[in-house]
Amino acid sequence: MKKSEFDFSVPNRQSYVAIVMILFKTVNIVVRQLFPVLVVILVGGSKQKGDYIIWFIVAVSTLTMVYSIINFFRTYFIVQNGELILHTGIFSRKKISIPFARIQTINFEQNIIHQFFSVLRIKVDTAGSEKNEFEFHALETAKAYALRDLVLAEKQTLEPIHEVNITGIHSYQPTFTNIMSLSPTDLLKVGLTENHIKSGGLIFLFFFWIYQNLQEVGVDVEEYSEEIPEWEMGLYTIIFFTTVLMIFSVIISLIRSVVKNYDLQFLRSYRGFKIVSGLFTKREVSALDHKIQHISWSDNLLKRWIGFKDLSLNQASSTEINAKQNIRIPGCNTLHINEVVSTLFGKTDFDHFEMKGIDKRYFIRFSLIVGILILVVILGAYFIEQLDKIVPALIVGIYFIVTRYISYRKKSFGHNHELVFIKGGVFGDKAEVLPMYKIQALEIHQSPYQRSHQLCSISLYTASGRIKIPYIPISEGRNISDTFIYKVESDKRKWM
Amino acid sequence: MEFQNNQVDTFTIPKSEDVQFEKLDPAYKKVSIYITTIIFAIILMAYLIVGIFVDVLYQFPWILLVVVTWSVLTGLFILLAVKGYEYEGFAVREKDILFQSGIFFRSTLIIPFNRVQHCEIEHGPIDRMFGLAALSLFTAGGSASDLSIPGLTQDKAAALKNFITNRVAADEEE
Numbered sequence: 001m002k003k004s005e006f007d008f009s010v011p012n013r014q015s016y017v018a019i020v021m022i023l024f025k026t027v028n029i030v031v032r033q034l035f036p037v038l039v040v041i042l043v044g045g046s047k048q049k050g051d052y053i054i055w056f057i058v059a060v061s062t063l064t065m066v067y068s069i070i071n072f073f074r075t076y077f078i079v080q081n082g083e084l085i086l087h088t089g090i091f092s093r094k095k096i097s098i099p100f101a102r103i104q105t106i107n108f109e110q111n112i113i114h115q116f117f118s119v120l121r122i123k124v125d126t127a128g129s130e131k132n133e134f135e136f137h138a139l140e141t142a143k144a145y146a147l148r149d150l151v152l153a154e155k156q157t158l159e160p161i162h163e164v165n166i167t168g169i170h171s172y173q174p175t176f177t178n179i180m181s182l183s184p185t186d187l188l189k190v191g192l193t194e195n196h197i198k199s200g201g202l203i204f205l206f207f208f209w210i211y212q213n214l215q216e217v218g219v220d221v222e223e224y225s226e227e228i229p230e231w232e233m234g235l236y237t238i239i240f241f242t243t244v245l246m247i248f249s250v251i252i253s254l255i256r257s258v259v260k261n262y263d264l265q266f267l268r269s270y271r272g273f274k275i276v277s278g279l280f281t282k283r284e285v286s287a288l289d290h291k292i293q294h295i296s297w298s299d300n301l302l303k304r305w306i307g308f309k310d311l312s313l314n315q316a317s318s319t320e321i322n323a324k325q326n327i328r329i330p331g332c333n334t335l336h337i338n339e340v341v342s343t344l345f346g347k348t349d350f351d352h353f354e355m356k357g358i359d360k361r362y363f364i365r366f367s368l369i370v371g372i373l374i375l376v377v378i379l380g381a382y383f384i385e386q387l388d389k390i391v392p393a394l395i396v397g398i399y400f401i402v403t404r405y406i407s408y409r410k411k412s413f414g415h416n417h418e419l420v421f422i423k424g425g426v427f428g429d430k431a432e433v434l435p436m437y438k439i440q441a442l443e444i445h446q447s448p449y450q451r452s453h454q455l456c457s458i459s460l461y462t463a464s465g466r467i468k469i470p471y472i473p474i475s476e477g478r479n480i481s482d483t484f485i486y487k488v489e490s491d492k493r494k495w496m
Numbered sequence: 497m498e499f500q501n502n503q504v505d506t507f508t509i510p511k512s513e514d515v516q517f518e519k520l521d522p523a524y525k526k527v528s529i530y531i532t533t534i535i536f537a538i539i540l541m542a543y544l545i546v547g548i549f550v551d552v553l554y555q556f557p558w559i560l561l562v563v564v565t566w567s568v569l570t571g572l573f574i575l576l577a578v579k580g581y582e583y584e585g586f587a588v589r590e591k592d593i594l595f596q597s598g599i600f601f602r603s604t605l606i607i608p609f610n611r612v613q614h615c616e617i618e619h620g621p622i623d624r625m626f627g628l629a630a631l632s633l634f635t636a637g638g639s640a641s642d643l644s645i646p647g648l649t650q651d652k653a654a655a656l657k658n659f660i661t662n663r664v665a666a667d668e669e670e
Contacts, residue, residue, distance in 0.1 A: 461637030
């Protein structure tokens with residue numbers, strides 16, 4: 001490798017092309033924001049209103065643009081003592097330092113404009129939170145590669161490769177072994193036992209979206225709907241529509257499920273899992289053992305009936321912070337799950353875990369609040385003489401209280417010297433398994449009510465999301481917190 | 497290195513309960529008061545500016561109501577800001593850092609140093625007026641698990657950052 005011709009120990013700025021990129025981005029945003037307005041104007045809606053919005057958007061985006069350009073001149077980076085240091089900010093200056101060892105990946109991206117100027121968008125990923133990643137709109141290609149080489153080379157000398165896989169159950173074979181594959185009948189079963197209420201909601205949202213958009217472009221939907229003959233809103237009509245909606249929901253969720261899970265293969269490879277599925281586009285997702293932070297499985301009433309569970313492998317999200325990389329594998333049974341668990345964490349018998357329930361005030365407190373709210377609604381309805389609102393309010397309230405009760409009864413937690421196991425669920429069952437050393441941070445919360453009853457809630461933050469243990473005695477909470485933290489601090493394994 | 501997993505006597509595990517929390521710098525109280533006042537001043541200004549165009553906002557019953565509510569709320573929030581100071585504190589142990597906060601909803605966040613992704617020092621304009629800084633620690637656990645300790649003197653913030661960075665580096669080497 002030739003010695004880098006770039007000196008990173010002095011402040012480096014982005015390529016000036018970044019300004020072009022900022023302009024481009026602003027124009028892009030403006031066009032996208034203005035699009036509905038333009039459509040309205042073209043269709044012939046109110047013109048003056050459109051003008052206002054246009055000027056407002058133009059003003060805001062110009063300000064943003066000016067801000068970004070000033071920021072461009074105030075942003076630079078230095079490489080110093082094995083750290084990447086970024087200086088940025090206009091009013092309050094900010095210095096971000098990222099030790100090389102913490103850098104997960106350096107990603108490059110090149111769109112057409114980038115190619116034209118031979119620059120790259122560079123993104124340094126730290127698996128930290130979103131705003132602290134280091135992103136440059138444009139950096140000269142050669143410089144970007146030099147930076148990456150430098151970081152990778154130093155990173156290599158910093159950390160010797162660690163052996164992550166400790167289970168030892170799997171022999172070193174590069175071939176794939178099949179854990180589970182969905183047969184056509186199983187696929188049908190999976191589709192039929194999906195959450196149909198969710199599909200129903202999607203259908204509803206879809207029509208709502210169309211309605212909104214039509215209104216936005218100035219089509220008077222109300223006018224058209226008046227042309228439809230008046231329906232007699234009797235009991236039969238309601239039953240009819242509900243049935244139609246239900247059938248549609250089932251069909252939609254079935255189609256969605258088949259398209260997604262067609263010919264699903266759940267495979268075990270060396271140090272990871274692989275899931276291949278899809279009808280039109282074949283998706284192939286890999287989950288490496290060391291990236292999996294916690295796993296969970298759940299079912300609903302229908303699934304429990306036929307013994308199916310959805311297994312979730314929750315991975316650390318280093319590239320997409322918002323879309324946590326959860327891989328969902330439907331149609332697993334207990335045997336499959338046991339196999340995954342023992343592959344990842346070693347032979348584990350969850351029946352031997354000493355499970356503890358949560359405090360009954362988890363239910364009592366909630367019911368009290370909901371009860372008071374319902375009372376307020378009922379009293380309000382009584383005073384404004386809208387008695388027909390009382391029954392729905394009661395039904396909703398009772399639904400919340402009953403589900404909270406079930407959730408309270410089902411929630412339990414336990415741990416051994418290695419794993420945290422949390423059970424819960426409302427209509428179905430849900431279970432979560434988290435190795436203690438994958439915990440990133442831990443928080444003990446106490447509301448005034450909890451404090452007066454010596455209770456607390458615990459949040460376990462992992463790179464694949466938060467896991468909460470609500471309403472446990474404070475002494476118990478402190479105990480498990482100390483144990484978990486001790487485990488994190490004494491365990492030498494890498495969490496990723 | 498052979499993997500070891502010895503049984504631990506639960507009584508020897510360090511207890512977070514026994515930790516002595518260190519208060520933030522007293523000047524931070526003033527910073528909180530300033531920030532709260534500025535925010536409320538902006539709210540009042542916004543109301544007054546809108547009032548130039550909308551006459552009714554300046555008319556008798558409303559303007560009085562707004563001024564009274566505004567004063568009460570400002571007072572209340574300043575009180576909360578001052579009171580909140582009493583409940584905020586941090587503690588540094590050999591292997592982790594603890595931060596507690598909240599007047600009503602109290603919480604204690606524990607971040608082990610071997611899970612810190614990176615840390616940074618921030619000082620806004622008002623912080624600078626009082627020679628204060630905030631130290632932020634970031635983990636891979638998402639933004640809810642990130643920690644920001646405000647109200648540190650700049651020396652202390654720098655020293656803490658140094659200490660933590662060294663700890664993180666030491667952990668990397670092991």
